[in-house]
Amino acid sequence: MRVILAESQTLVRVGLRRLLEEQNAAQIVGEAADGQQLLELTGRLRPDAVITEINLPLLSGTEALTQIRRHYPEVAVLILSSLIDGQHVRSALRCGAAGFIAKDAEPVELGLALRAVQRRQIYLSPSISHLAVERRSDHRVEDSAELTPRQRQVLQLIARGKSTKEIASLMGVSIKTVETHRARLMQTLGLYGTNALMRHAIRLGLDYAQL
Incomplete structure (x- = not known):
């Protein structure tokens, strides 16, 4: 994958580049030290993915993520940060992040995250995944949500284990349209990741319901 790295600290950025190159996980086509530079490089180089920190000068990683998803929706954005509280994780996912990796994660997670992105899946570090899917004990937002x-x-098709490509074929729409529906589902239901959507659908019995 062609990847742009965005990190304000030079030593951290160099370390990430070397790590990805050693794993043969990506081709680094650009490096940015601030959010504005990240947007400029993304527009000019059109990478497959961006790996960015949240705390960037001039324009935060989250703000850059929002702009990238709006103007270059084909570019996947992975957040790599030490800010792994539920608020930051959920905010990034609502803005369209393809994944969230904790900075104290094992090095192998970078490669795993990029492979998940290639499969059009959302990747969350195990250490933070529970924060993203936490539910209020007295109320489930997803139970009261109204879906189109x-x-x-x-x-329903997710509950039946269908891939994004299979869903697009069955519905007669583009893969991008399915991804948009999936993203809006996660936002509406407050659930993040295909597995969470699948568990919710199965709990409602949608896996056996007629389409």
């Missing part, structure tokens, strides 16, 4: 017929159809 198309969203419900996508959810």
Whole structure:
């Protein structure tokens, strides 16, 4: 994958580059030290993915993520940060992040995250995944959420284990359209990741319901 790294600390950025190159996980096509530079490089180089810290000068990683998803939706954005509290994780995912990696994660996670992105899946470090899917004990937002017929159809097909490509074929739409429905499902239901959507759908019995 062609990747841009965005990190304000030079030594950290160099370490990430070497790590990814050693793992043969990515081709680093650009490096940015601030959010504005990240946006400029993304528009010019059109990488497959961006790996960015949240705390960037001039424009935060989250703000850059929002702009990238708006103007270059084909570019996946992975957040790599030490800010792993539930608020930051959920905010990044709501803005369209393809994954969130903790800075204290094992080095192998970078490669795992990029491979997940290639499969059009969302990757969360094990150490933070529970923060992203935590639920209020007295109320489940997903139970009261209203879904459009198309969203419900996508959810049913997810429950049946269908891939994004298979769902697109069955529904007669593009892969990008399915990804948009999936992202809106996660935002509406407050659930993050395909596995969380699948568990929710199965709990509702959608895996056996007629389409």
